[in-house]
Amino acid sequence: MASEAAGLARGARRRVRVVHPAAAQTRSAEDWWWDRLAPSGSGYHLLQSDSMLLVLPGPGPARLRAQRRAARQARRLRSPGSRAVEAKPSSAPTPLQEPDPGWGDRVPLEILLQIFGLLVAADGPIPFLGRAARVCRRWNEAASQPALWHTLTLSPPLVGRPAKTGAKAEKKLLSSLEWLMPNRFSQLQRLTLIHWKSQVHLVLKLVSESCPRLTFLKLSDCHGVTLDALIMIAKACPQLHSLDLQHSMVKSTAVVSFLEEAGPRMRKLWLTYNPQTTAILGALLGSCCPQLQVLEVSTGLNHNIIPFQLPIEALQKGCPQLQVLRLLNLTWLPKPSGRAMTPGPGFPSLEELCLASSTCNFVSNEVLGRLLHGSPHLRLLDLRGCARITPAGLHDLPCQELEQLYLGLYDMSDRLTLAKEGSPLLTQKWCHSLRELDLSGQGFSEKDLEQALAAFSGTLGCSQLALCSLNLRGTRVTPGTVSSVISSCPGLLYLNLESCRCLPRGLKQAYRCPEEVQWCLEQLLTSLPSPS
Known part of the structure; x- marks a missing residue:
């Protein structure tokens, strides 16, 4: 019995040493790095994000990892096996603070709108605004501003499926548009409808009721566009000045009536x-x-x-x-x-x-x-x-x-193209201003092309050459002529030499960047016979 009591006492002493307050004050490597990056009293604190570590001014929030570690130690101290020998801490633990909401909520709404506006102007509102609305409440509020939804393309899903399935999909999308038009698209300016087969007149009715700022309307592969729908759009959208009806089934009487209503501003x-x-x-x-x-x-x-x-x-x-x-x-x-x-x-x-x-x-x-x-x-x-x-x-x-x-x-x-002549008349007149020239498949002779492209060599008084694209596909251009043009036009970005029968093998291709054009010049210079 004495030996058992001695063993219990030694175990209790070991447990006391494990949870001694001095041990709780030992600093981990993580704490050391946090203090090195943002020392206490420096006026800065660290904030961990999903893919970055931010150093922000001002007092920082409590370190969540350290709080969780202290909470685990406190739970171990209160475990049933150590109640009799638990050592009271010298001071009460610091209460847990509320988690930091994140830097997204700290950005003012006006700044977010400017940032979102730049992204929408570059890539359009879809899919960016839909994804940004799911980040946080502040982003959702910014992404829901009607001013950002100024350009929109609507196409019913399941395109190419049977007619009954397509009509059902159009009705489902139409029910969503009944809420979106007045609440999100009230400042819509450019609208494109694609592959609408049966409900396009109802969509146009919603647009006429909720989008008075519409300026551009495109109907591509749409059926059932009625006279009343176009007249309704013309009257309800006084700023509408662009209409695209390519590949849509619209009666000429409907278009003529629309032009009579909105023609002066088209x-x-x-x-x-x-x-x-x-x-x-x-x-x-x-x-x-x-x-x-x-x-x-x-x-x-x-x-x-x-x-x-x-x-x-x-x-x-x-x-x-x-x-x-x-x-x-x-x-x-x-x-x-x-x-x-x-x-x-x-x-x-x-x-x-x-x-x-x-x-x-x-x-x-x-x-x-x-x-x-x-x-x-x-x-x-x-x-x-x-x-x-x-x-x-x-x-x-x-x-x-x-x-x-x-x-x-x-x-x-x-x-087959017929033989032609007179190409120098074109380049001599416009060598100073031409940026893109396409002579593909033209039957000009080798001598005619040489005289024409010599205008870009600078020998005819053209001091500033703007040529950046040249298409000579299927012509009789010679290696010497091509090398002269490349040397004289440093801004050449595109050169098409496909099917040019007078060029050596391996060079009859299209070159789409300055590096490829320079590589072509090097190959041509090595293939040309050296002057005697």
């Missing part, structure tokens, strides 16, 4: 050509949109069969403020000018003209002259597929500061 209009487009163009010729700046009429490749006529002079009178005109992949048959017809007023503000086509094209030098005789500020000219245009006709145009010229092939790379 700035941009996108259409897909169909037999009903003639009525819409007739409304434009009647000066219903005198402030129109962008007009695009296009169709899919190999979809346009019936040519349509467009009187150039009437369009110039009906849309005098036009800045961008795109007639893409259309069999456009311009009406003849006639002997007694006076030239039109032209497009004095026109900066971009695109007539690219993969079908039979009737655009000639005479038609191009009628279009551009009053357009001295033209910057972009896309004539891909216009085989009747010659360099002499381009040289006579009044524009002197052309920056982008596209004369290549448009979706007809395998078509």
Whole structure:
């Protein structure tokens, strides 16, 4: 019995030594590092986040790990086996403080709105705002501000499924929009609807009731757009000035009625050509949109069969403020000018003209002259597929500061091109301003191309060369000509030499960065014969 009592006493003494107050004061390595990073009395404290360690000014919160460690030690002291020998601590433990809410709640709401606004301007509100709203209450409050939801694209899920399933998905999304439109999208400015088949008129009704600041509306692959819906949008959104109806089934009568209601303020209009487009163009010729700046009429490749006529002079009178005109992949048959017809007023503000086509094209030098005789500020000219245009006709145009010229092939790379000449007329006129030049598939001879591209060597008085993109695909350009152009144009970022039969093997490819272009120059210089 005496030996057992002695053993119990030794065990009690060991337990007392383990929980002695002096042992609780020993500092761990973690505490040492915390004190080194933010010493006590320095006016700074540490705050641990998910992926960073922040040093913040001011008094800091209690260290949670140290608190949890002290709590565990206190529980061990109060365990049943050590109640008889428990040593009372010298002082009461520090009460646990409330956990720090995090730095997200400390940022003022105005600053968060500015930060979110920059991100939304760069990448759009989706999916960033939806994710930010789940971070904390402060972020949710910021992400819910209607001012951030100024651009939106809505597409019902399950696209491509059976019609019944798609209609059910549209109704489900529509029920959500009934709350979102007045509470989140009240300051919406740009709206795009894609693949709506049955409920698009109800969505437009919600937009007209809750989004008076709408300026841009795009309906892509939408069915069932009614006359009443468009008229409702035109009346309820007085700032609406841009309408995109490409690839949507909309009756021409609905579009004409919309233009009659909102035409005086319309700035941009996108259409897909169909037999009903003639009525819409007739409304434009009647000066219903005198402030129109962008007009695009296009169709899919190999979809346009019936040519349509467009009187150039009437369009110039009906849309005098036009800045961008795109007639893409259309069999456009311009009406003849006639002997007694006076030239039109032209497009004095026109900066971009695109007539690219993969079908039979009737655009000639005479038609191009009628279009551009009053357009001295033209910057972009896309004539891909216009085989009747010659360099002499381009040289006579009044524009002197052309920056982008596209004369290549448009979706007809395998078509045989006829021999041409006169390319030096183009580069000698615009070598000082051209940034992008496309001569792909043109039948200029080796000598003709050499003289044309020599304009970029600086020998013809062009002190500042802006050329950064050159497409010579399928031409007869020679290695010496290419190396001269690369050496003379240090800002060249894109060079296409595919299918150039006069170049050595291994170099017939597209180069899409300055490093690749310089590598091409090095290979060309090594392949050229040394001068005797």
